[in-house]
Amino acid sequence: MLSPPSPGPVGLSPEAQHRRRRSRWLKRMHQWHWISSAICLAGMLLFAATGITLNHAARIEASPEVSHWSGQLPPGLRQVLATPAPDGVLPSGVRSWLRAQTGQRIPARAAEWSPQEIYLSMPRAGGDAWLAIDLASGEFELERTDRGWIALLNDLHKGRNTGIAWSWFIDIFAIACLVFCLTGLVLLQLHAGHRRATWPTVAGGLLVPLLLAVFFLH
Numbered sequence: 001m002l003s004p005p006s007p008g009p010v011g012l013s014p015e016a017q018h019r020r021r022r023s024r025w026l027k028r029m030h031q032w033h034w035i036s037s038a039i040c041l042a043g044m045l046l047f048a049a050t051g052i053t054l055n056h057a058a059r060i061e062a063s064p065e066v067s068h069w070s071g072q073l074p075p076g077l078r079q080v081l082a083t084p085a086p087d088g089v090l091p092s093g094v095r096s097w098l099r100a101q102t103g104q105r106i107p108a109r110a111a112e113w114s115p116q117e118i119y120l121s122m123p124r125a126g127g128d129a130w131l132a133i134d135l136a137s138g139e140f141e142l143e144r145t146d147r148g149w150i151a152l153l154n155d156l157h158k159g160r161n162t163g164i165a166w167s168w169f170i171d172i173f174a175i176a177c178l179v180f181c182l183t184g185l186v187l188l189q190l191h192a193g194h195r196r197a198t199w200p201t202v203a204g205g206l207l208v209p210l211l212l213a214v215f216f217l218h
Helices: 012-055 075-080 091-102 147-159 165-192 198-216
Strands: 065-072 117-121 127-134 139-146
Touching: 012 147, 065 075, 065 091, 075 091, 091 139, 165 198
Parallel strands: none
Antiparallel strands: 065 139, 117 127, 127 139
């Protein structure tokens, strides 16, 4: 009688394979979760704090500081301004001279040109500024308003007058937050079998803001 063939290498059982796949997914989710949390940390702290200040903006008193400069452009620069720039931007020589006189940076931004004057609006995060140049006399006025650091942080929260670099940061931060939340949801699902309160807590986190919006928003 022939003896049965010797068994080959013992493979993993379906249950063991399932545990291995689950372990790989768990490690991967933990890795994505902590990387996205590290990217989001500073942004989450900023946006959480400014969420409070924006929600109570009417109760937070602000004392804007207004600075004012005036003077007269030299004849050479007045001559440069006799012809409007095609793109509306003040010539670099004029901007450099004004910065030397006032200490304020004049952005290379299109101004409003009229036969009588040039007006340049310079809004920025946490404040405002404007520049007016009389074309006949060469007299200029520059005014800058600072509304304080809370206004600055609030404008950063809203992305108001913050420039392209901060706009890119907000987009990247939002993507990192999505990764953080979605990987957190996957981790909740992977651990839900040992924590009975997982899904009731998740449901509460979804229902509470929904009910508040439906019944109390208006």
